[in-house]
Amino acid sequence: MEFLGRLYDLESLPSTDSRFQDAAGDIWQHRVNNDDWPEDWIFDDSRFRLMSAPPDEFLRFLCEVLHPVVRPDRNETLKLLQHFNDQLRPHGWHLIEEEKIAGRPRYVGQAIRNHHHRSVSRARTVADALDAAWMQKEIERVENAIDADPALALGTAKELLESCCKTILTKRGVSFGKSDDLPKLTKALTKELKLVPEGIPDAAKGAENIRLILRNLSALTQYMAELRGLYGTGHGRDGKHKGLEPRHARLAVASAVAFIDCQRRSKSRPLGGVKVGHLTPHAGNVGRA
Incomplete structure (x- = not known):
């Protein structure tokens, strides 16, 4: 009544x-x-x-x-x-x-606005390619939380990055410590996949731009870890704490997806020493996140 x-x-x-x-x-x-x-x-x-x-x-x-x-x-x-x-x-x-x-x-x-579903769809493609069931669960959690719980979406996006790094490193037989944080995992993965290539000749058109894009993509995980520490789940807050909005969560999720998508493609075809033209699709993925 x-x-x-x-x-x-x-x-x-x-x-x-x-x-x-x-x-x-x-x-x-x-x-x-x-x-x-x-x-x-x-x-x-x-x-x-x-x-x-x-x-x-x-x-x-x-x-x-x-x-x-x-x-x-x-x-x-x-x-x-x-x-x-x-x-x-x-x-x-x-x-x-x-x-x-x-x-x-x-x-x-x-x-529902469709702009973040493209990122989620790409993330599922990555998880399928890596045969990573746990990543699928994290992706589902991210999708459900982007609007309803941005802090949870941010925290899960960081976990998604960790899962991606650990999955690829394990598949390639690269050991890592159980306590290794996201920056350490990223460093090990970018070294293994040669994500930041040294074989691009300086004379090549856009060589420095490509290096910067790829280095910043690798650094993204550090920023994500720091952001998660400030606003994500997993830490107590005082009563006056103000969290992120859904638009911030969408940006973080799209950025995380850009990273794992690039890593998945790099796993199939390492980037070190390849021609500049072959790098363009990977750099382009960042802009479409």
Whole structure:
């Protein structure tokens, strides 16, 4: 009753029970006084037309289910959010955080923008090529978190980089320490794959530009690790901490994908000593992230 009262004027809606004047009366009778309606009755009730309503009305209903006042249990809210988004995403919608109320997120429905899905698709291609099931799980976590939990997306993007480095190093028989951090793993991988080539002649057109692009791509993992330390999951925060926005998470994820895509291509064909023209596709991937 209280929940529906947040969304509808129950006293203005008709009753389906002749003993009562309005929806407030018959809902009280059949859900409180004499609980003889099924749990999912509202989805078939023509007064609320949830199954035929415009998307914004249905999404508003789902968002209210997750409202901090309605659902104070944080873990339950997150589980429902993931379930709702799993069902909504194939239809082009998802629920994202709009604001916080007393430190708890309030959600709003939004049409999915396709720009970050290209990055996720490329990441899946890399994971398939490397036969890395764990990377697939991290990619799925990133996709679900970009809008709903940017800090989680950032933290997982960093883990995705680590998984990529460890997977390729393992496949190539290169040993590394269990405690090696992301910069160390990256250094070992770029050395193994000769990602920063020394064989480009200085006279070649754009040689220095190519070196800079590839060196900065390698340095990206260091920046990602530092950013994750500042804003990602895995560290406690004070009460005044302000996190990243989804747009920052998209940039971080796209950058991470550019790196692992380049590494995957380099694994198949090491870059050291090849011609400048053969490097262009890899440099171009950075711009399309």
